[in-house]
Amino acid sequence: MDYGYMLGYWKRGAPADALETVQAAxxxxxxxxxxxxxxxxxxxxxxxxxxxxxxTIRLATGIAQLSARTPASTAMTAMTLDHLSGGRVILGLGVSGPQVVEGWYGQPFPKPLARTREYVAILRSIMARQAPVEAAGPQLPLPRTGEGTTGLGKPLMSTLHPLRPHIPIHLAAEGPRNTALAAEIADGWLPFLFSPANDAQARSLLAEGFAKRYASLPPAERFEVSVPVPIVVDADVEAAADRLRPMIALYVGGMGAKGANFHFDAVARLGFEAECLAIQEHYLAGRKEEAIAAVPTRLVDEIGLIGPAERIRDGLERWEESVVTRILVQGDRAALEAIAQLRA
Known part of the structure; x- marks a missing residue:
């Protein structure tokens, strides 16, 4: 089992001690x-x-959103950062959801799996730099032709030579079909709101993808599964759970729309459908405190590690026996240090 540190994103500016914590990691x-x-x-x-x-620490996006950048822009950014960092980039990608894709990026959200397949194929072609890049589409044609274009576009090859011809690409996936797709076309899978209870289903879906895996990719034995695990070290288990309930309530109840929330679906598949419905009902009605209170401790325990260090140590055993190859510690400096001590 490898271990990484998940910083995520922020709202009011970068955490004041972020650099020191990354260096500590x-x-x-x-x-x-x-x-x-x-x-x-x-x-x-x-x-x-x-x-x-x-x-030395690898620099990974977990995740960069497909609709935020064209494939060429993403490839340019990843290749540039790979050069500057001495080959430390992991490119984690995800489709996000229709509310963000259409509402924030102003992009359509049809056939996300097909779009992902096209997007990754273009990335591979650009980063390999073997020939000018052409893509048939239909969602991401290169060069673009037809109505509304000048007709002057031509296939181009990156002027930047790659430091590495193969920058690892990991795909975020919560649903069955895109989980299998990750095993087929990517170097790794980034599940979210995952539990070791998902292990048998996850292995089956990955096996489905491995059966169709591109021959040009590293073998399935080198495929990585990296999952963010929220970790709170506290002698009081309920107090630790309280620190994670707001995050779970937000993703289950407030992300996406009713009937179109991938996070809701992922947690419901863990056997918490009734709890998810209650959380979502409260959240969408503006009752955030009630939504947070509706998150049961056993759900927090299912997807996270909470409580005193010895309890977290015991909980780690479930994860180490699962399909997961890398735990991404989602927590503060105390969580990082506790995990480091447990590993030692």
Whole structure:
């Protein structure tokens, strides 16, 4: 089991001690630091900033959103950062959801799996730099032709030579079909709101994708599964759970729309459908405190690690026996240090 540090995104500016914590994660032996984006802070800039003050820790987006950038822009950014960091980039990607894609980026949200497949294929072609890039589409044609164009576009090849011809691409996925897609076309899978209770289903879906895996990719044995695990070290288990309930309530109840919330679906599949319905009903009605209170401790326990260090140690055993290959610690400096001590 590898361990990384999940920083995510922020609302009121970067945490004051973020750089020091990233440097501490590197000293403590964590192999990667992961950032995210929704519709505020972006995923790449923090990695460039903190990466300049580190030397070995891998720099990973967890996740960069497909609709935020064209495939060419994403490839340029990843290749540039890979050069500057000495080959430390992991490119984590995700489709997000229709509310963000259409409401924030002003992009359509049809056939997200097909769009992901096209997007990743273009990235691979650009970063390999073997020939000018062409893509048939239909969602992401290169070069673009037809109505509304000048007709002057032509296939181009990156002027930047890659430091590495194969930057690892990991796909975020919560649903069955895109989980299988990750195993088919990517180097890793980034589940969210995952539990070791999902293990058998996850292995089955990944096996489905591995059966169709591209021959040009590293073998399935090297496929990585990296999952953010919220961790709170506290002698009081309920107090620890209280620190995570607002986050779970937000994703289950407030992200997406009723009937179109991938996070709701992921948690409901863990056997918490009734609880999810109650959380969502409260949240969408503006009763956030009631939504937070409706998150049961056993749900927090299912997707996170909470309580005193010895309880967290016991909980880690479930994760280490699962399909997960890397735990991304989602927590404060105390959580990082506790996990480092438990590993030692």
């Amino acid at each position: 590197e000293r403590l032996g964590f192999d990667s630091v992961w950032t995210a984006e929704a519709y505020g802070s972006d995923a790449f800039t923090p990695l460039a900033w903190w990466g300049a003050s580190t030397s």
